[in-house]
Each structure stands twice: as structure tokens, then as C-alpha cells.
Amino acid sequence: MTATSRSPWVLHYDGSSCNGCDIEVLACLTPVYDAERLGVINTGDPKQADIFLVTGSVNEQSKGVVRRLYDMMPEPKAVVAVGICACSGGVFRDCYNVQGGVDTVIPVDVYVPGCAARPESIIDGIIRGAAVLEEKRARMRDVKCSVSKS
């Protein structure tokens, strides 16, 4: 494990969630679960974030924001869809204004289903997201090496 996976800073965005998953995301930081012991920081700044946690389905209003936040995050970055709505649209899937899960707008690396997702599984999702970060970082380094060689 390198520093990249031991310091996953999280950006949390609510696509159109009922706040159930949002409360569970914040519960991860409370004394009971204490995600900070794993190096997790809940940052409000996409430019300093490594993992993008999206709760709720994506609708016409929020898809531009999700896209923009994702684009603002520097590589390596990972996306974790928290809750069944973020995974697939959930019960809101067929609503006229709902586009679907987060993966209809940006590439998702980890799916954390549940209604609401439990803090344990959210932390598990972040850890898997950190593993994705690690892979992406290794790939970035390889690309850099091959570019400098050629």
C-alpha cells in the first residue's frame, strides 16, 4: 500500500438523494465508525479530493454538476456510488425527470447498494475506491515512464 490509498480524501455530493444515504455518509465520520483513522478526510473541495462519493440518482438538474465536479478532480480519482439510487436509479428509476444511476453520467468504479447504505458498507466502498486509486496511480506512473523513454 502506498500513500495514495492511505489518504483517500472524499468529496460527497448529493445527486437527488432523500438524505438517508447522506446521513450514513456523515455517520462514517462519527466516533462509532471514525473513517478518519483510515486517513479519510471529508473535503468540500473537488480539487483536493480523491474519491467522489455520490448519493442519490442523477436527474436533469444535477447531471451537469456531477459531470463538472468529476472533471474538476485531478487524477488519480475514483467514483463510489452510494445507495441503490446512485447505483441504478432505485425506486426513482422510471420517474420522468430521473436519468438513472451515476454511471449514466460519469464512470463509476465502486457500487455500494443499500437503502440506505450502511456506514460499514460505505467505508468498505471507500477502501475499494482507494484500491482503484492505487491502480490508477500505478498506470499513471507507467504512462509517464513510457512517455519519457520515447
Add this chain to the structure above:
Amino acid sequence: MDDFCLSIVGAAAFLAFGPVLGMLLAGVDRKVSARMQGRVGPPVTQPLLDVRKLFAKERSAPNRFQDFYVACYIGWTAFTGALFFAGMDMLLVFFTLSLAETFLILAAFCTGSPFAQVGAQREAYAAMAFEPVVLIMAVGYYLATGGADGGTFSVLDIARGGDMMILPMLGIFAGFVLALTIKLRKSPFDLSMSHHAHQDLVRGLSTEFSGRTFAMLEVSHWLESVMVLGMVALFLANGTWSGVALGMTAAALVWAIEIWVDNGFARMKWQTALKFGWVVALALGLSNIAVLLVIA
């Protein structure tokens, strides 16, 4: 050892061990804060992991000036610390400290982000609040070491002088410790940038900083923490090893108080910070100076 060698050793020791010590201070801060909140907290070396991660991130800057200004900030912060631990002129130390601060404010102002700009304005207010205390401290040292007959601004001479300066400068010491909360950007005066998410200014001053730019800012904080704690220790230095030990104990105690204050208070407005800084400087600092002038 002659003065020149002593200065070189002091500056080199700061540049070599300052970042390590500062990193540990930041790590202890996070650990102790977590324990105060009933959490386990990250490992003490977490700040180092954060910085190493930030250096591995993709580079992205809103313009080409920001990185230059942040580089100037870390450069001048390191230079200021080196000057202080080399035992140079205290006035020079404080002027270069303000210069470093100015570069940080410029780095935030040069970005287009309104969050960063408001953060930069607040940082300027915080600098205004902190500066009077520091200037009064320099005057206090000059008067306490003898004033017109033999007074000195040299940090080395103050540290080697036989007397602990905390006794004649008790008011200034108290003012300096109180104002440190502003300098270290701890709550209730973490108005220009805060490490907490979900606040009014996103990341304030550092909103546009990412990757290695943000890493440089973190390292500057480490250096700054070590330097200001060195200034706390200077009040107790009397040229002996016991003075050094006492100074380091006082510095550790001040750091603990800062962590406690950080966790115990909600954020206040910049107006309060400015009033607090100036009232502390004027009430404690100037009355201390008046006493020094009377007894001289």
C-alpha cells in the same frame, strides 16, 4: 563554537529537522483532536502520507502564477525559520514572515475563485490582527535586554543572555500565545481556511490549490508551526540546557492549549479576530512595554 558556526548549525538543523518535527506536530494535533472527540484518529504520520499522496496527483493549476506564489511562500517561510534558528535579527525575521504571508495571499488572489478571494481577504485581516503583537514583542525584547544601553534584537544574544525574558515580558508572552491561534489558523480564528468540510468558504484561501501546490502549503504550515513554537521557547531561553528544556516544555504546552482551543470553540467573524488581536496587543503588550520603560 563561534557565532557564525552556531548560526549555520541552527539554520541547517531547522531546514533538516523542522519539516519532520512540524509533520509530527500536525499528526499529534489530528490524533489528540480525534481522542478529544472520542475517536481513534489517524496514525501520527498521516500528514506525511497526505503530502506524499498530493505529490503523486495530477498537476492542475488555474494559471501559471499560483504555483510561483506558493513556491515563494514556502521559500520565504523556510528562509524566515532558518533566520530565526540561526539567531539573526528579530526584526528581519518578522519582516520576512510578513513577506511570506503576502505571497500566500497573492497566491489566493490570483485565482478566479470567489471562495479563494474571500479567503485571501480574511487572511489579510488575520495578518493585520497578528502583526501588532509580533512588533510589540520585538520592541519588548529590545527594552528587556537593556533598551538604549545594550538592548538587542539579535535572537542569538537573547537566547544566550543570562535571564529568562518571560519574567519581564509576561504580558507580551501572554499576548503572543493568545494571538497564536490567529497565526496558526485554529478555530475560533480559522476564518481564511479551515480543515473542515461543509463550511462557508469550501477550502477558503486554498480552494484552488491541488496536488503538489497544496502539498507545499501543508509543508509550509509544518515549518511555520515549528518556528512559532521556537518563538515561544525563546521566552524561556537563558543560555543553559535547562532553559532549552523548559522552553521546549512550554512550547509543547502551548501546542496542547492550541489543540484544546481549536476543539473547544466555534468559528468567530473576522471582525472579532481583528478586535481580539488588537485588544490583546494593546492591552497586554503596550502595558507590558510601559512597565518595562518605567523600571528601566
